[in-house]
Amino acid sequence: MTSSPNPPSAAWELLVPAASAPARARGRALQEALRDAVRAGRLAPGTRLPSSRDLAGDLGVSRGLITEAYEQLTAEGYLRTGRGAGTWVGAAVRAAAPGVRDLAPRPSAGVRADFVAGSPDLSLFPRAAWAAAQRGVLAELPHQDLGYPDPRGLPRLRTALAELLARRRGVVADPERIIVCSGVTQAVTLLGIVLHARGQDGIGVESPGSPQYEELFATAGPRAVRLPMDDEGLVMEPLRGSGVRAVVTTPSHHFPSGIAYSAARRAHLLDWAREVDGLVVEDDYDGDFRYDRAPVGALQGLDPEHVAYTGSVSKSLAPGLRLGWLVVPDGLTEEIVARKRYMDLGNPALDQAVLARFVERGDYDRQLRRCQRAYKERRDALAAALEAHLPGTEVSGIAAGLHAIATLPARYGPQEALLRKLAACGVAVRPLRHYGGDAAGDAIPLVLGYAHLTPARITEGIRLLARAAQELDHARVHSTRR
Ligand SMILES: Cc1ncc(COP(=O)(O)O)c(C=O)c1O
Incomplete structure (x- = not known):
């Protein structure tokens, strides 16, 4: 052996x-x-x-x-x-395959407090309203709608989405340019395949950023080209120098740093796209949730010919539904639809009809309001618990979405030792480093998802985190005395 x-x-x-x-x-x-x-x-x-x-x-x-x-x-x-x-x-x-498990944010079993980023509270799924929509659809759906669906999506759903996205996010959304797909994941994959087929070898991605795009592009064809961020958004010089003509961005709420792109950077990004006849892919994964003011409208509304907009119900309803949308510039629609057709012949007709009815009857807006209330309360609970139990911690990023960045002062570290200690205590956190970012000096930036945890569990989790940091400090003081 x-x-x-x-x-x-x-x-x-x-x-x-x-x-x-x-x-x-x-x-x-x-x-x-x-x-x-x-x-x-x-x-x-x-x-x-x-x-x-x-x-x-x-x-x-x-x-x-x-x-x-x-x-x-x-x-x-x-x-x-x-x-x-x-x-x-x-x-x-x-x-x-390495990395595949990391793609889907889901809390781990058996952990005492799991601050995984990106998971909504699945217990807020509106079962009764969804069941009513399902019953309604089964009662009214014409037989022919159970045949192979239009690969772009049911016309009824595309019409409902066009109204919703225009009203809530300022998207210029002609139903003819909307493609219903299995989440942002499939939308970005389709774009990757089409742009690669058009000869684009590399597509820009934000760094730090979501690890999923690199994995997606590895299967779709193009190389993911990491481009640096600063606190206003993607840094323009490296983007210009990279030679890419398409870049995937999260301008309303950058994942994971939590910043919103500044107005100036949004304008520069669109200028760049026009100059290179390129495409900005706008991943609006959690753009509905903003707690301190009305959400900033989608970038796509400013230039629909140079921005492909995508979002899904993964944060608002449940990621398991695998339902999302892609709004593309005119010149890309046909190729994207052709790829979608050969990939899976379109999304399940019944699910699409249920979502259409759900949106049409105002149930989707109600769900967003309910989540907004719950998640705002949880974000506040997180900030209060950090202030009470880990003084000196800075919470950064805008008050939005499902996660926040908490940067612990260096005295709670070093980072490696703290992460080991937390794992041993059953507190699951991801450092910003996990997504390709870090802080200046020895401060410890953590990406904390809070939406799936009740305020009581958030407070308890932060208390456990603080206790682990104090034990570490205690052990250090002891070992230096010895
Ligand atoms: C940055 C980002 N975009 C998109 C998504 C959602 O992908 P999907 O719509 O395929 O579920 C996630 C999920 O965690 C995400 O973190």
Whole structure:
């Protein structure tokens, strides 16, 4: 057998959240976490696992749970054991493509507080109103509407969306230029494929930014060209120098820094697009949620021939619906529709009809108002808890969306040690660094999603975070005294 030495203890931190799951669920959570780590390639084939006694000690769980997990995963073929040779990761397991799991923001099971960014509160999904819309659609939908749909989307939905996007976001939205698609993800993929087919090898993406675009373009064809941001938006000089003619942006609420593009930068971006006969892709993923004033209108409204606008119901209703929209300049419509046709022949007709009815009857506006109230309260709870428990922390970005940046002063660090400590305490946070950004000096910028947590859970999570930071500080003071 060839096996690599034990991975650094950080690798076992993958199991820490599972180890703090409630006692009844702990054994199963440990098995799932270990299985996931092997499948995703975070534990490479050949990696030797610690003895059950050592791992149980490190994680603070009973040795029986670890032995059971090793036995179960050995039986399933994920792990191998040899007499006297210990336990190691089997060679036959094929790791999933790296990064794929990171695309969808979803809270992890078994963690005491998970500040994952980008997840709405799924318990706010309007089940009764949605069920009523479904019943209404089933009662009234003509038989022929159950045939293959128009690949652009049901005309009824495109008309409803055109009205909604014009009214709420200032989008110039002719139903003929709207393509209903499976979320922003498919919209950006379609654009990537079409622009690549037109000879564009590279497409600009914001850095820091959402990791998903790089993954999407890796399958769609073009290279993702990372372009730096400052506190007004994309920096123009690197964009001009990059040679790209299309760039994906989040101008209403940049992900993840939380800034809104300044008026000047919005104008410069459009000037650039006109100069190079290029395209700004506007990802308006959470543009409906603004808590201190009315949301700034979409960039697309200023120049519909140079901006492709996309959004979805993933933040307002539920990401599992996989419903979104793309509004494209005239010259791109036909090619995008052709790609959409060959990709999946259009989105499911019933779901589209339900969303159309939901929008037409004002239910969508009601849902947005309900989420807006809840998320504003949660953002306020987050800011108050940070002020109370982690004094000196700066909350930055506009009061909008589903996440905020909290920059902890350097005294709560160093960053690595704090992140390790938080993982060990079952508090899941992502540093800004995870998205390609960082702060000046030793300050610690964290991207904190709050929309999926109640105010009480937010306060409790920040209290846990603060306690971990204090314990770290305490340990440091002790070790320097010794
Ligand atoms: C920046 C950004 N854009 C778009 C989305 C949503 O993608 P989709 O509409 O495909 O669910 C997300 C989801 O987290 C996101 O963070």
